[in-house]
Each structure stands twice: as structure tokens, then as C-alpha cells.
Amino acid sequence: xxxxxxxxDLGSTTSKAIIVNQNDxxxxxxxxxxxxxxxxxxxxxxxxxxxxARFALMKRSMHAEIEASPELARYISxxxxxxxxxxxxxxxxxxxxxxxxxxxxxxxxxxxxxILAALGTVFAQVIAxxxxxxxxxxxxxxxxxxxxxxxxxxxxxxxxLGSGYYDPMMTLFDKSITPVENEIIPFDFVALVHEAMEVLxxxxxxxADRPPSRASSFDPELDLLMGNVARAGDPIRxxxxxxxxxxxxxxxxxxxxxxxxxxxxxxxxxRSEILCHAYGAHACFPETRTVLDIxxxxxxxxQVDAQGLVTSFQMNDRCAAGCGRYLxxxxxxxxxxxxxxxxxxxxxxxxxxxxxxxxxxAGAELRELQNLGVPRADILGGLHKxxxxxxxxxxxxxxxxxxxxxxxxxxxxxxxxLKYLDAAEETP
Amino acid sequence: MSIAQPKAAPPVRPVVKxxxxxxxxEMLADQFRAxxxxxxxxxxxxxxxxxxxLSELIQAFDMLPVYPEINAxxxxxxxxxxxxxxxxxxxxFSEDVCTYVKCDIGMFLNGNEGPTGERxxxxxxxxxxxxxxxxxxxxxxSLQKLYPGxxxxxxxxxxxxxxxxxxxxxxxxxxxxxxEVIPKMEAVSGRRYDESKLAVHLGLAAEAxxxxxxxxxSTRAVPSPIDAYFAGVYYIGPVNAGFRGTPAAVEYYxxxxxxxxxxxxxxxxxITPEGELDEERFRLVxxxxxxxxxxxxxxxxxxxxxxxxxASSYTKVGGVFDDGFRHDPDRPLESLARYCLxxxxxLSLPTRIEMLERAIVDYRADGFLINSxxxxxxxxxxxLLIMRELEGRLSIPVxxxxxxxxxxxxxxxxxxxxxxDSFFQVMEQRKALARTVEVS
Numbered sequence: 001x002x003x004x005x006x007x008x009d010l011g012s013t014t015s016k017a018i019i020v021n022q023n024d025x026x027x028x029x030x031x032x033x034x035x036x037x038x039x040x041x042x043x044x045x046x047x048x049x050x051x052x053a054r055f056a057l058m059k060r061s062m063h064a065e066i067e068a069s070p071e072l073a074r075y076i077s078x079x080x081x082x083x084x085x086x087x088x089x090x091x092x093x094x095x096x097x098x099x100x101x102x103x104x105x106x107x108x109x110x111x112x113x114x115i116l117a118a119l120g121t122v123f124a125q126v127i128a129x130x131x132x133x134x135x136x137x138x139x140x141x142x143x144x145x146x147x148x149x150x151x152x153x154x155x156x157x158x159x160x161l162g163s164g165y166y167d168p169m170m171t172l173f174d175k176s177i178t179p180v181e182n183e184i185i186p187f188d189f190v191a192l193v194h195e196a197m198e199v200l201x202x203x204x205x206x207x208a209d210r211p212p213s214r215a216s217s218f219d220p221e222l223d224l225l226m227g228n229v230a231r232a233g234d235p236i237r238x239x240x241x242x243x244x245x246x247x248x249x250x251x252x253x254x255x256x257x258x259x260x261x262x263x264x265x266x267x268x269x270x271r272s273e274i275l276c277h278a279y280g281a282h283a284c285f286p287e288t289r290t291v292l293d294i295x296x297x298x299x300x301x302x303q304v305d306a307q308g309l310v311t312s313f314q315m316n317d318r319c320a321a322g323c324g325r326y327l328x329x330x331x332x333x334x335x336x337x338x339x340x341x342x343x344x345x346x347x348x349x350x351x352x353x354x355x356x357x358x359x360x361x362a363g364a365e366l367r368e369l370q371n372l373g374v375p376r377a378d379i380l381g382g383l384h385k386x387x388x389x390x391x392x393x394x395x396x397x398x399x400x401x402x403x404x405x406x407x408x409x410x411x412x413x414x415x416x417x418l419k420y421l422d423a424a425e426e427t428p
Numbered sequence: 429m430s431i432a433q434p435k436a437a438p439p440v441r442p443v444v445k446x447x448x449x450x451x452x453x454e455m456l457a458d459q460f461r462a463x464x465x466x467x468x469x470x471x472x473x474x475x476x477x478x479x480x481x482l483s484e485l486i487q488a489f490d491m492l493p494v495y496p497e498i499n500a501x502x503x504x505x506x507x508x509x510x511x512x513x514x515x516x517x518x519x520x521f522s523e524d525v526c527t528y529v530k531c532d533i534g535m536f537l538n539g540n541e542g543p544t545g546e547r548x549x550x551x552x553x554x555x556x557x558x559x560x561x562x563x564x565x566x567x568x569x570s571l572q573k574l575y576p577g578x579x580x581x582x583x584x585x586x587x588x589x590x591x592x593x594x595x596x597x598x599x600x601x602x603x604x605x606x607x608e609v610i611p612k613m614e615a616v617s618g619r620r621y622d623e624s625k626l627a628v629h630l631g632l633a634a635e636a637x638x639x640x641x642x643x644x645x646s647t648r649a650v651p652s653p654i655d656a657y658f659a660g661v662y663y664i665g666p667v668n669a670g671f672r673g674t675p676a677a678v679e680y681y682x683x684x685x686x687x688x689x690x691x692x693x694x695x696x697x698x699i700t701p702e703g704e705l706d707e708e709r710f711r712l713v714x715x716x717x718x719x720x721x722x723x724x725x726x727x728x729x730x731x732x733x734x735x736x737x738x739a740s741s742y743t744k745v746g747g748v749f750d751d752g753f754r755h756d757p758d759r760p761l762e763s764l765a766r767y768c769l770x771x772x773x774x775l776s777l778p779t780r781i782e783m784l785e786r787a788i789v790d791y792r793a794d795g796f797l798i799n800s801x802x803x804x805x806x807x808x809x810x811x812l813l814i815m816r817e818l819e820g821r822l823s824i825p826v827x828x829x830x831x832x833x834x835x836x837x838x839x840x841x842x843x844x845x846x847x848x849d850s851f852f853q854v855m856e857q858r859k860a861l862a863r864t865v866e867v868s
Contacts, residue, residue, distance in 0.1 A: 258846070271853060272846070272849050272850035272853050273850075274850040274854075275850060275853050275854065275857065303819075307861060309854065309857050309858060309861065310825070310850070310854045310857075311819060311823070311825060311826070311854075312815070312816075312819050312825070312826045312827065312828075313827070313847075313850065314828065315846075315847060317843045317846065317847075318830075318840070318843070397812060399816050399819070
């Protein structure tokens with residue numbers, strides 16, 4: 001029987017889970033935002049990873065069919081997207097119920113009808129908007145977390161209602177999201193997949209009905225799927241039931257991250273994230289001797305030996321300056337998404353000088369520079385540079401870069417940080 | 429598998445008290461009583477410091493010592509330092525000033541009530557033995573202002589920058605003792621300097637020092653019978669609090685040595701606040717003072733993981749005796765000078781590194797840890813250099829944590845635990861790898 005391994009990283013900002021097979025391949029990934037209830041965050045990430053693994057296993061077992069009809073791979077990807085939408089919808093319904101309850105307990109009886117009516121309108125719009133985004137795979141680089149996806153549309157739709165609704169509707173969301181986020185919402189995997197297939201059938205049928213001129217671009221896989229709507233699901237249905245029922249037996253597990261002690265894992269399966277980052281970097285790049293990890297709330301410089309074992313580490317855990325949370329705050333201040341931050345900074349012509357990487361003071365300095373007319377890209381360029389300078393000083397404290405250097409953590413996905421880190425590495 | 433699971437409460441074990449512990453408690457209580465009664469008994473009071481303390485000389489003049497650092501750390505352990513520090517900050521001391529100083533100033537501002545609740549007498553003499561910590565000078569400048577008219581005797585110890593104590597240095601110090609310190613002590617105490625009396629105390633000091641070295645060397649055993657840091661700070665208590673050179677100290681250390689030897693013979697592990705350690709899993713050398721405000725919690729982070737400190741630099745803060753130095757009745761003032769010169773805070777970084785390196789090798793440590801104290805310049809300066817140097821020379825796991833002496837605001841349990849967890853896991857990995865290599 002196949003063996004699987006579970007890894008959970010209960011971080012300060014996000015909770016991640018992966019499923020690894022016995023060939024050391026990652027076959028399932030799950031991620032969610034960490035919330036007050038760590039156990040719920042870990043469980044959601046774990047379930048996401050298991051669902052993801054089931055789809056991956058399905059693709060593997062359909063290897064021959066996919067080879068014969070490559071559009072099936074596209075079908076499965078689309079199916080996953082719709083499946084995620086249905087998960088979103090289940091949570092959204094739960095949130096809607098919570099919001100109705102909040103209305104009943106929080107607002108005066110005479111205000112309740114109008115708020116409930118507004119909620120009804122907005123909620124239907126949000127569901128429709130989000131469905132479109134999922135079906136068109138349009139979420140792209142945006143946050144994939146329930147709270148963020150819901151709120152983005154909700155915020156936009158509430159704005160359309162007129163200013164009188166803004167405060168009560170925001171209060172409604174704020175008071176309702178936390179209990180919903182801290183609750184495990186059960187899903188019936190098989191039922192959701194079947195429903196997803198139904199939604200997909202409708203999607204392809206609808207696309208096929210449109211005149212060809214309206215298709216946005218030439219997409220042979222989609223064309224094939226549209227032509228084979230009725231048949232596309234058939235070979236899959238056989239696998240779905242098998243895979244959905246398939247247990248993913250976990251032979252061993254490892255838990256890490258700030259919340260690791262809260263995971264119900266045996267003590268020997270709990271590892272500090274410092275060791276995990278070092279070992280992970282070593283596994284990917286065996287010549288790595290220095291690892292820089294910039295996560296949501298701390299920065300670590302780790303020295304590692306030829307076996308991937310940590311020799312020493314330095315941490316900046318007293319201050320979130322320059323960490324993911326800082327970037328998130330800056331993005332909020334500028335009204336852009338976290339993922340747009342780095343790309344905007346890449347356009348910097350002349351990096352502004354940023355003195356404070358302190359999250360608390362960041363807003364003030366940002367606005368002062370804006371008042372002076374400094375272009376946004378230049379401000380962001382300077383800001384990313386400042387983050388890197390700060391990280392470099394931590395690296396220096398830990399003994400500098402020895403041999404190959406690996407950069408990990410959420411901030412490693414930011415292209416501007418990579419740019420300035422490259423530049424700093426080249427300057428002796 | 430579901431994620432939620434109830435957690436069982438850990439069992440609480442009774443506190444074990446050995447005879448030496450009782451003895452020490454009595455000694456310190458007697459000292460506080462003597463201080464409180466100083467006005468009635470007419471004994472003169474000297475305020476002075478632990479590093480470079482001239483205990484035997486103070487005893488030769490039949491004076492009583494007050495150690496502000498010890499009062500501060502005891503206030504810290506009794507959870508009373510926060511308010512005193514706040515008062516000193518309101519009085520004008522900066523947030524960055526040594527928290528021992530602020531605790532002491534706060535104590536003054538609150539009627540000089542000592543940590544045991546007894547009112548401490550004001551000083552008749554401020555004896556500033558300066559051994560590498562610049563803050564000591566500024567501290568006594570503050571005390572001079574708070575106690576106007578009280579004479580100050582300063583003994584300046586030259587920094588042993590090249591790692592070698594020269595005859596010139598010794599002579600310079602002996603001259604200060606003879607021309608500055610002793611005359612002031614004579615004037616304040618109203619007694620003549622009696623070198624034969626000093627020699628008797630120095631002889632007793634050397635006896636205690638022999639025993640101290642043996643006690644701290646017991647950690648060569650595997651498992652170690654003692655923790656040389658968390659218990660070590662108690663063991664050095666009497667010798668650092670003015671008892672060096674007394675028969676009481678010799679008796680205490682003889683008793684302690686017997687207990688420790690017995691534990692070593694029986695292959696027993698150290699005593700912790702929750703009883704004897706189950707198993708020694710990691711042997712550490714630690715640099716830097718401990719945190720006092722959360723001392724028990726801090727210690728627990730180690731003994732819960734089976735970590736035992738086999739040597740520490742902090743327990744040498746009142747004198748380095750393991751390289752052969754002893755107070756010498758035949759050369760009284762010269763040996764006091766040599767004692768001050770070789771105090772840990774007066775040693776250069778290369779010398780400190782060598783000392784720590786020897787300790788790591790001799791006591792077979794698995795790792796080296798630094799507890800960096802936010803407000804202690806004399807210990808903190810150069811610690812990263814020490815760490816990197818030892819990491820490079822010995823290829824052992826090293827780690828760096830941060831806290832403070834007696835300011836509870838700077839003790840972050842979660843941060844420290846997170847770093848220590850990683851450190852212990854690093855050592856565990858190393859040990860596992862070493863075992864694999866051995867087997868294959």
C-alpha cells in the first residue's frame with residue numbers, strides 16, 4: 001500500500017500543509033490564513049492538501065487517458081477550480097447565516113429589515129462575481145484566502161449601495177467573519193466534485209453556444225472540451241468515485257511553525273521552522289550554506305553545514321520591520337494587493353531613501369514622500385531596498401553568506417526583494 | 429485524524445532542599461540582620477561590587493559589605509524590580525541604563541528597603557573596585573550624589589588587554605590599595621590596618637576557592653551531578669556576597685562539596701526546582717548572566733529538555749579560580765591585586781574565548797549558548813564575535829538568546845523558547861548523526 005507523509009507549517013501569518021508520497025514528491029498542497037484558532041487553521045490547510053492530493057492522484061491514475069486526450073488535463077484543472085469555488089460557496093453560505101444572526105443581535109429592530117435586504121442583494125452579487133472569477137481562472141495573483149476573496153467583492157458591492165450603508169455593512173462583516181473563520185466547515189468531497197462536474201458541463205455548454213467571434217483567444221484544449229462536453233466527464237466519473245473514497249494513509253508527519261506546539265503530533269514529529277528551512281534549502285540546493293528566511297513576522301539568517309544541519313542562526317523576532325506583515329501593511333496603505341507591491345517597485349527609476357522599516361511608522365514616511373511628489377514606484381523601490389539592507393545586517397550578524405545562498409519564506413516571492421538582494425550580494 | 433486534542437496538566441514535583449541550601453539561607457539572613465543592626469552595633473558599612481570585591485580586607489576592618497548588584501538580583505527574583513526600575517526612570521535614568529543600577533536607585537528612592545524586607549543602612553564608605561565594567565563608575569557617581577559627604581575609595585584595575593598580568597599592573601594596584609583604599613578604610617572604621625588579620629582571611633579564602641574549583645569541576649562527569657549555571661549562581665552566592673575569607677564560607681563549601689561528590693559517585697543528575705533531572709540529554713556551556721525576573725521559568729526551559737549547563741562564564745564573575753589563582757596569606761595585597769586583575773569582566777575577548785573554548789572541550793559540551801543581556805554592556809559587547817569564533821574553532825552548535833537582568837519587560841518567554849527549541853533540536857540532530865556515523 002502507498003504511504004504518504006503530512007507536513008504542516010503553522011506559521012504566524014499563513015498555515016501550510018503538504019502531502020508527500022513515498023518517492024518524496026509533493027502531491028498535495030494546502031494553505032490558509034492563520035487565525036485565532038490555530039487548530040482550525042491547521043485542519044483547513046490539511047484538508048486542502050488532501051483534496052489537492054486526491055486530484056493529483058486522479059491525474060496520475062488517468063495517465064493513459066490523458067495521454068490519449070490531452071484536453072482531459074485541462075478538464076481536471078478546471079474541475080479543481082470549480083471545486084474550490086464550491087468550497088468557497090459553502091463557507092460563504094455559512095458566513096451569510098452568521099451575518100443574518102449578527103444583524104438580529106447587533107442592530108436595532110427597525111434597522112434590521114433594510115440591512116437584511118442589502119445583505120441579500122450584496123451576497124447574491126458576491127457569489128456571482130466570485131463564481132465568474134473562479135470559472136474564468138481569473139483570481140490570478142490575488143489572495144486565495146476565503147476572507148480576502150469574499151471581502152474584495154463585498155467591499156466593492158457595498159460601495160455601490162450608497163454611503164449610508166457603508167458603516168453598518170462593514171460592521172456586519174467584521175463582527176461575523178471571525179467566528180466563521182474559526183470554525184471547521186465540513187465538506188462532502190464526492191458530492192462537491194459531482195456538483196463541480198455539473199457546473200463545468202454548464203460552463204462548456206454555454207461557451208459552445210456563443211458565436212466564435214466572442215471567444216477571447218484561440219484555445220485548442222477548450223475548443224475540444226466544448227465539443228466534447230457530454231463525453232469529457234465520463235472517463236473521469238469512474239476515477240472520481242475511486243479517488244474520492246481513497247484514504248490517504250499518513251505514515252508519518254512533521255509539524256513546524258510558531259504554532260507547532262499546538263499540533264496534535266507526537267513530540268518527536270515537531271521541528272523548529274529554523275531546522276525545516278535549513279533542511280528544505282539543503283534538499284533543493286545541497287551546496288547551500290546560508291539561508292535567509294523572511295516570513296510573515298520574523299526574519300532568520302541560518303548557517304547550515306554540508307549535511308543540511310543547522311550550525312547557527314540569528315533571528316529578528318522582536319520587530320516585524322521588513323517582514324511579510326510590513327509589506328501587507330504597506331500594500332493596504334497604497335490600496336494595492338501584496339502581490340502587486342513587488343512588481344510596482346520593479347518600475348522604480350530612482351529609489352527613494354526610506355529611513356524607517358518600522359511597520360508602525362511606515363505609513364507616516366510613505367505619506368510624507370507622497371506629499372513631496374515622489375513617484376509611487378520610487379517609494380516602493382526604496383522601501384524594498386531598505387528591507388534588503390535590514391536583512392543583510394542580520395545575515396552579517398550570523399556570519400555572512402558562506403557558499404551558496406538560499407532565500408525562503410513568503411517574502412522570497414516578491415520580485416523586488418529578489419532584485420535588491422541580488423544587487424546587495426554582488427556588492428562586497 | 430483531527431487536529432483538536434485535550435492536553436494533560438504536567439505533574440508537580442516537590443522541592444528538594446539539601447543541607448548546603450539551608451546553610452546558605454541562614455548565612456545570608458544573618459548578614460541582612462547584621463546590616464539592619466549596624467547602627468546599634470556601630471559596625472561601618474561599605475557599599476562595593478561583586479567583581480573585584482575585597483571581602484577579606486573589609487573583614488579585616490570588621491566592616492559590613494552591601495552589594496547593590498546582589499540586592500538588585502534578589503529584588504528581581506522576588507518579582508519586585510519592575511516598580512523600582514520604573515521609579516528610577518521617572519527620576520531621570522534612561523531606558524538603556526543597566527537595570528541593576530536602576531533597581532538600586534529605585535531602592536534608594538523607596539527608603540532603601542532590601543529584598544528581604546529589612547531596611548539597609550546607608551554607606552559609610554563607597555568602595556569602588558573597578559574591574560572592566562564602566563557602568564560601575566557612573567553608578568557610584570550617582571551614589572555619591574545620593575549620599576553626599578560619604579567618602580569614596582576607588583581601586584582602578586587596569587584592563588588585561590594582552591591577556592598577561594604584568595608586575596607593573598600588580599604594583600600599580602598594590603600602591604592604590606596602600607595609598608588610597610586602606611587609609612580611607614582606616615579613617616572610616618577607626619581601626620588600624622592589620623595585615624596579619626587580613627592574612628587569616630586570605631587563608632580561609634584560598635580554602636573556599638579550592639573547594640569551589642572542585643565543585644565546578646564535578647561537571648566533568650557524565651551525567652553531570654550539578655548544573656553549573658542555574659544552580660551554579662546559588663553556589664557562588666556566599667563567596668560573592670561577602671563571605672569569601674570567612675570560616676562560614678569554608679564550612680558551606682565543604683558541605684556543598686560533600687553533597688556534590690556524593691551525587692557524582694552515585695552517578696546522579698542535577699537537582700532542579702522540580703526534583704532530580706530525569707536524564708541528561710544535552711551538555712551546554714553558557715556565556716552571560718541569567719535573567720533573574722523569570723529565573724525559574726528560564727531554568728525550566730532547560731531542565732524540561734534535559735539540558736544541563738556544565739560550565740558558565742557568569743559563575744566566574746566574582747573571580748576566576750580554576751586556572752590556579754588563589755588568595756595568598758603570604759602576599760596579601762599582591763594577591764588582592766591579582767584577584768581583581770583576573771576577574772572575568774576585566775579579561776580581553778581573546779582570553780574569554782580561550783576560557784570558553786577550554787570549558788567546551790574539557791566538559792564535553794554539546795553546544796554553546798549566549799544569553800545576551802540588553803542592559804549589560806560589559807558582558808554583551810563582543811558576544812557575537814565570541815560566538816562566531818567558537819563556532820568556527822570547534823564546529824559545535826551555538827545559539828544566541830536575549831533577555832535582561834532584572835527588567836521583566838525584556839523577558840520574552842515565547843521568543844526565548846522558540847530559539848531554545850531550535851537549538852536543542854539542532855543538537856539532537858548532531859547527536860543522531862554522530863550515532864549513525866559511529867554505528868556505520
